[in-house]
Amino acid sequence: MQLTIEKLVYGGDGLARLPPDEHGRGKAVFIPFVLEGEQVEATLLEQRPGFARGRLEEVLQASPQRIEPGCPYFRRCGGCDYQHTNYEHQVEIKAAILKENVRRIAKLELTQNLQIHPSPPWNYRNRNRLKIQTSPELAIGYYRFNSHELLPVAECPISSPLINRAITSLWQLGHSGDVPSEFREIELFANADDTALLVEAHCDAKPESGTTERFAHELHQVVPETAGVAYFGSHKPDQVAKPVALAGAGELTYKTQTRPYRVSAGSFFQVNRHLTDELVNIVTAGRSGTLALDLYAGVGLFSSVLNREFKSVIAVESSPTSHADLLYNSPTNVKPVRATVEQYLSDVSDRVRPDLVVVDPPRSGLGDRVIVGLTKLHPLRITYVSCDPATLSRDLGRLLQFGYAIEQAHLVDLFPQSYHLESVFHLAG
Numbered sequence: 001m002q003l004t005i006e007k008l009v010y011g012g013d014g015l016a017r018l019p020p021d022e023h024g025r026g027k028a029v030f031i032p033f034v035l036e037g038e039q040v041e042a043t044l045l046e047q048r049p050g051f052a053r054g055r056l057e058e059v060l061q062a063s064p065q066r067i068e069p070g071c072p073y074f075r076r077c078g079g080c081d082y083q084h085t086n087y088e089h090q091v092e093i094k095a096a097i098l099k100e101n102v103r104r105i106a107k108l109e110l111t112q113n114l115q116i117h118p119s120p121p122w123n124y125r126n127r128n129r130l131k132i133q134t135s136p137e138l139a140i141g142y143y144r145f146n147s148h149e150l151l152p153v154a155e156c157p158i159s160s161p162l163i164n165r166a167i168t169s170l171w172q173l174g175h176s177g178d179v180p181s182e183f184r185e186i187e188l189f190a191n192a193d194d195t196a197l198l199v200e201a202h203c204d205a206k207p208e209s210g211t212t213e214r215f216a217h218e219l220h221q222v223v224p225e226t227a228g229v230a231y232f233g234s235h236k237p238d239q240v241a242k243p244v245a246l247a248g249a250g251e252l253t254y255k256t257q258t259r260p261y262r263v264s265a266g267s268f269f270q271v272n273r274h275l276t277d278e279l280v281n282i283v284t285a286g287r288s289g290t291l292a293l294d295l296y297a298g299v300g301l302f303s304s305v306l307n308r309e310f311k312s313v314i315a316v317e318s319s320p321t322s323h324a325d326l327l328y329n330s331p332t333n334v335k336p337v338r339a340t341v342e343q344y345l346s347d348v349s350d351r352v353r354p355d356l357v358v359v360d361p362p363r364s365g366l367g368d369r370v371i372v373g374l375t376k377l378h379p380l381r382i383t384y385v386s387c388d389p390a391t392l393s394r395d396l397g398r399l400l401q402f403g404y405a406i407e408q409a410h411l412v413d414l415f416p417q418s419y420h421l422e423s424v425f426h427l428a429g
Contacts (some may be wrong), residue, residue, distance in 0.1 A: 012081030012419035035063035065089040078145040080417040087121040105393035124274040129187040139175040169222040199229040216247030226394035230265035266321040272414040280372030289355030355385040365391025
């Protein structure tokens with residue numbers, strides 16, 4: 001059927017509507033790889049009571065913002081969503097989506113300027129996770145769009161040059177029979193200047209003795225920047241992922257403008273190699289006082305800079321791998337705490353009065369219990385770093401009810417070509 005795209009929504013889809021029926025306004029239809037205002041021909045794939053999903057068949061009237069994608073795998077690969085439009089327009093789309101989510105969910109208009117921080121649109125990722133199979137034939141790549149079928153890829157234009165060279169070398173090793181059959185995923189992590197590579201191999205069984213060292217040696221021969229290979233066995237989601245074997249270094253030193261960080265295999269670190277310093281500056285600049293809390297601290301990206309303007313910093317992280325790096329990276333006036341944020345807040349609610357709290361939660365956001373625990377501390381300021389505008393807006397709505405107001409709002413585009421967006425909101429009580 002022919003449809004008109006009204007707007008783009010979070011998740012990468014365009015929103016159109018079916019013709020009105022006896023119930024009134026037409027049902028919403030979500031279609032990927034379209035742009036606002038386009039006339040398209042689409043096939044309905046799924047109908048539910050409140051919405052439908054469709055597949056783009058043909059663009060009948062294209063947006064003037066539509067361009068040819070820069071990757072041969074676009075629309076087949078599930079990684080990117082916006083390569084069919086220029087980068088400036090991608091950022092406009094994300095800004096509109098962020099503002100709409102805050103308006104619709106938090107009931108708040110972003111009247112102050114939303115500050116935009118763009119990224120170089122290509123070769124920006126310092127981390128890339130690839131699926132791999134060695135039989136019945138070699139395949140290295142990603143899942144196809146909306147499937148669990150492996151799409152082999154020879155390159156990834158959004159990943160760093162070193163990572164792309166490593167992908168080419170993995171294909172070479174695979175064709176030579178030097179990639180162990182136990183491998184199911186390989187994650188490549190490059191340092192800030194793209195001169196060192198840490199590899200994580202995720203296996204469905206522990207490789208045979210000697211296999212780990214042999215693969216690491218062969219990879220180092222073709223990619224001399226390889227610092228080490230960490231091997232992870234299969235594990236359940238509620239189990240801690242620990243390397244079952246290690247060949248070479250188990251960590252990289254990631255240097256930023258402010259300081260270096262140790263980042264071990266299995267630890268979280270921001271993926272955009274161009275905007276790490278800008279993100280840190282947005283979060284920390286102009287903040288000072290006696291005590292700051294860094295919740296969901298990771299390896300200490302923010303706490304190890306906040307310590308310069310605060311007498312002391314408490315950094316809370318639950319992951320044992322990231323917490324070990326946090327301990328290593330923390331200056332003397334930063335106190336690392338291994339706990340969930342909810343546990344920590346319930347333990348210290350009557351003993352800690354921070355001037356600033358920085359929160360950088362996962363996509364699920366803070367949730368009501370964390371917000372209640374956080375507001376019991378009565379922090380003067382809260383800085384919320386978010387990777388999901390819907391959960392951010394939900395949490396902002398609750399924080400506004402507790403008397404906080406937005407001072408600044410930033411969109412930091414850590415994920416060009418995809419629908420994902422990072423934002424930073426500074427709130428004052």
